[in-house]
Amino acid sequence: MTKAFSIFGSSSRPQLGPFEQQVLQKLWTRGNATVRELLADGKIHQAYTTVMTTMDRLYKKGLLDRVVEGRAFRYTPRHTPEELQRVTALESIRQLLGSGDASSLPLSYLVEALSSHDAQLLDELQLLVERKRRELHSRQKENAARERR
Amino acid sequence: MFALRGIAVSLTFFVLTYCLLSALVAGTWRLLRLLHVGERCVATLLFALRVLPLATSVIVTFVFVVPSFQLLEPRSIDEGMGAMPLALGICALLLIACGCYRVMVAQTITSRVVARWLEGARSLNAGADSPPETVTFCSRRETPPLTLIGVRKPKVLVSESTVALLSHDELQIALKHELAHMRSRDNLKKLVLRFCPFPGMAKLESAWSHAAELSADDAAVSNVGDAVDLAAALVKLSRLVSVEAAPICTTGFVTGSIGARVARLLAWNEAAVLKARRTRMRAWYAVPPLVAALLCIVATYGPTLRLTHEMTEWLVR
Numbered sequence: 001m002t003k004a005f006s007i008f009g010s011s012s013r014p015q016l017g018p019f020e021q022q023v024l025q026k027l028w029t030r031g032n033a034t035v036r037e038l039l040a041d042g043k044i045h046q047a048y049t050t051v052m053t054t055m056d057r058l059y060k061k062g063l064l065d066r067v068v069e070g071r072a073f074r075y076t077p078r079h080t081p082e083e084l085q086r087v088t089a090l091e092s093i094r095q096l097l098g099s100g101d102a103s104s105l106p107l108s109y110l111v112e113a114l115s116s117h118d119a120q121l122l123d124e125l126q127l128l129v130e131r132k133r134r135e136l137h138s139r140q141k142e143n144a145a146r147e148r149r
Numbered sequence: 150m151f152a153l154r155g156i157a158v159s160l161t162f163f164v165l166t167y168c169l170l171s172a173l174v175a176g177t178w179r180l181l182r183l184l185h186v187g188e189r190c191v192a193t194l195l196f197a198l199r200v201l202p203l204a205t206s207v208i209v210t211f212v213f214v215v216p217s218f219q220l221l222e223p224r225s226i227d228e229g230m231g232a233m234p235l236a237l238g239i240c241a242l243l244l245i246a247c248g249c250y251r252v253m254v255a256q257t258i259t260s261r262v263v264a265r266w267l268e269g270a271r272s273l274n275a276g277a278d279s280p281p282e283t284v285t286f287c288s289r290r291e292t293p294p295l296t297l298i299g300v301r302k303p304k305v306l307v308s309e310s311t312v313a314l315l316s317h318d319e320l321q322i323a324l325k326h327e328l329a330h331m332r333s334r335d336n337l338k339k340l341v342l343r344f345c346p347f348p349g350m351a352k353l354e355s356a357w358s359h360a361a362e363l364s365a366d367d368a369a370v371s372n373v374g375d376a377v378d379l380a381a382a383l384v385k386l387s388r389l390v391s392v393e394a395a396p397i398c399t400t401g402f403v404t405g406s407i408g409a410r411v412a413r414l415l416a417w418n419e420a421a422v423l424k425a426r427r428t429r430m431r432a433w434y435a436v437p438p439l440v441a442a443l444l445c446i447v448a449t450y451g452p453t454l455r456l457t458h459e460m461t462e463w464l465v466r
Contacts, residue, residue, distance in 0.1 A: 118387075119388075121407075121408060122384055122387050122388060122407075125380075125384045125387075125407070125408060125411045126381075126384050126385075128411070128412075128415060129377060129380045129381045129384055129411065129415065132377050132380070132415050133377050133381070136373060136374060136377060
């Protein structure tokens with residue numbers, strides 16, 4: 001999988017071209033396929049050689065496995081989307097932490113990003129709690145008024 | 150030589166049973182998700198499953214292996230000892246030593262950290278109905294807002310900032326949550342888990358920890374108002390969490406997925422929780438299977454000892 005890391009750069013999303021991503025997506029949906037089978041689905045409108053070159057490039061990047069089938073190759077994704085996402089995120093964090101001269105600096109960026117993300121999440125949760133509390137109070141008031149009547 | 154062989158064979162049986170059962174548990178514990186029971190029941194079952202390999206291997210060793218060797222092994226024969234029982238015996242000793250070391254380290258670190266947290270602590274005066282076991286301590290940067298400490302005599306520690314930040318109702322419900330952990334002896338359970346290490350158990354332990362949190366939430370809450378107060382306390386205290394990692398033998402209030410816990414509390418359903426409480430597992434449920442197992446052991450003890458002895462003979466050679 002290490003070969004795949006080189007394509008990720010510093011972004012948390014893989015640095016794959018749009019067509020490479022489309023091919024990978026199709027293979028995840030189908031499980032495995034030859035170039036001809038992908039084209040036969042009718043959702044990819046490219047030349048046979050373009051698809052073949054793209055799949056070969058994904059194989060060389062370590063994202064696909066392939067076995068010979070007749071005169072062609074059958075390609076299978078090497079990782080599930082979740083695995084790829086996890087490894088990509090981990091590698092991005094590793095690259096970020098190893099990028100600066102002062103090792104604590106990138107870590108502080110990460111902590112800052114996480115803190116702001118957490119604070120945002122907590123603000124949202126706080127709003128939900130306050131809304132629920134208002135609902136509860138108004139329901140209690142209604143019940144009290146009904147009992148008085 | 151006889152005693153040495155006996156010890157090596159017993160330890161070999163212990164380590165083999167422990168590893169086989171641990172591998173089995175690590176591979177099958179997820180099946181518990183199929184059960185539709187309350188979180189308290191889930192937490193109990195997960196913990197029982199986690200300690201099952203250790204408990205079973207200790208019972209098998211002391212009930213079958215040691216007596217079979219003592220009773221059926223002729224003392225007069227000067228039999229040699231194979232490499233396998235020796236190697237596995239050493240593995241068992243290493244496993245036990247590793248468990249003891251992990252427990253000692255966890256206890257030492259916890260004691261050191263808790264002693265620091267308790268500097269300047271004073272009794273909590275959070276209202277007439279505040280539990281007598283609670284202690285408040287001067288808030289410092291690295292102190293957790295609300296946590297359960299100790300194994301033998303657990304106490305709930307509350308920071309002054311927590312007391313200042315939470316309303317009276319929120320504080321009471323948060324304390325009830327921690328007291329539920331205290332009643333479940335969760336700190337002791339964490340220490341027990343430290344004693345039985347095995348690779349691949351981290352997810353099971355994490356699932357137990359999550360279930361224990363939800364179980365404490367359920368135990369603390371008795372109506373929708375309580376649920377909202379507990380959710381509010383969780384959100385408020387999440388902003389106070391210290392950067393320092395909490396030691397093993399403590400149970401913090403703000404742990405696990407806060408978003409999921411708050412969402413669960415806000416969707417609190419009285420009827421569903423009452424139903425779950427009615428279907429909870431009680432201690433006496435374990436009595437019939439235990440009695441049945443005991444009767445089985447008594448009825449088949451002789452043949453089982455002979456079978457165990459045959460296996461020990463095979464191991465020694």
